[in-house]
Amino acid sequence: MFSDPVYGQLERLMDLTSERQRLVSSNLANIDTPGYRAKDLDFEASLSEALDHNGGLEMARTDPSHLSGSGAAGPSGVVEAGGPARRDGNNVNLDREMAKMAETALLFQGGATITQLKMHTLRNAITGGR
Amino acid sequence: MDVFRSLDVSASGLAAQRMRLEAVASNLANAQTTRTAEGGPYRRRLVVMESAPAEGSFEDALSQSLNEVRSREVLAPATGGMRRYEPDHPDAGPDGFVTYPDVNPVEEMVDLMGATRSYEANATAIETAKKMFQQSLELAR
Numbered sequence: 001m002f003s004d005p006v007y008g009q010l011e012r013l014m015d016l017t018s019e020r021q022r023l024v025s026s027n028l029a030n031i032d033t034p035g036y037r038a039k040d041l042d043f044e045a046s047l048s049e050a051l052d053h054n055g056g057l058e059m060a061r062t063d064p065s066h067l068s069g070s071g072a073a074g075p076s077g078v079v080e081a082g083g084p085a086r087r088d089g090n091n092v093n094l095d096r097e098m099a100k101m102a103e104t105a106l107l108f109q110g111g112a113t114i115t116q117l118k119m120h121t122l123r124n125a126i127t128g129g130r
Numbered sequence: 131m132d133v134f135r136s137l138d139v140s141a142s143g144l145a146a147q148r149m150r151l152e153a154v155a156s157n158l159a160n161a162q163t164t165r166t167a168e169g170g171p172y173r174r175r176l177v178v179m180e181s182a183p184a185e186g187s188f189e190d191a192l193s194q195s196l197n198e199v200r201s202r203e204v205l206a207p208a209t210g211g212m213r214r215y216e217p218d219h220p221d222a223g224p225d226g227f228v229t230y231p232d233v234n235p236v237e238e239m240v241d242l243m244g245a246t247r248s249y250e251a252n253a254t255a256i257e258t259a260k261k262m263f264q265q266s267l268e269l270a271r
Binding site: 014017018021022023024025026028029030031032033034036039078094097098101104105108109112115116119 | 143147181247254258
């Protein structure tokens with residue numbers, strides 16, 4: 001039942017989108033910090049790597065402090081966003097960050113909704129649709 | 131919990147922008163102040179910001195990807211200020227000139243608008259993070 005790899009993939013989608021949301025928050029908090037460079041997640045690459053690489057299989061973690069072996073956004077996924085810097089060396093672009101935030105929230109909502117639907121189907125099967 | 135760290139980062143942004151608003155308010159209120167506790171005319175307040183890695187898990191320490199913002203209020207470098215000839219003023223110098231603070235209301239208003247917009251951006255980020263967290267709670271229904 002829960003071996004369905006789609007659950008793992010949905011989880012990764014939600015992981016990556018919330019990681020990206022955190023980076024957007026960090027960029028927005030530093031929108032007036034001189035010299036700050038905007039950070040972003042190489043989102044498409046991280047997601048497709050997470051999905052192809054181990055289609056739903058987790059690496060065993062025998063200790064909670066082990067780094068996750070899944071393709072969840074690790075240090076390598078974070079890149080400095082390009083784009084022209086202002087005169088104070090800061091290159092956070094408010095419009096870009098807001099658009100990214102909207103996109104991320106929608107993707108997360110999509111992941112959450114599909115997970116909920118799948119759970120609902122399962123519950124229906126268990127209770128016989130009552 | 132990760133979502134709370136995102137809220138912390140946004141909250142640091144809110145605090146920094148609020149401090150900037152307060153500095154603007156103080157500068158505008160004291161635009162004509164000619165005597166202060168330190169002596170001399172009021173000196174303009176500026177807020178400087180710097181980013182610092184948010185405290186978090188080991189993985190984040192490696193990536194240094196989340197940055198809080200820290201802000202500090204500093205006094206603007208002393209400039210001559212504005213000198214006006216008002217020999218009747220109690221704070222006039224022996225030559226009859228009074229030194230007024232170097233506060234430019236236009237500059238302050240522009241700063242005020244910038245701070246307001248940045249504050250709104252951080253508030254929106256908090257709103258979005260909250261919504262996402264709420265949605266993952268809905269999964270348990």
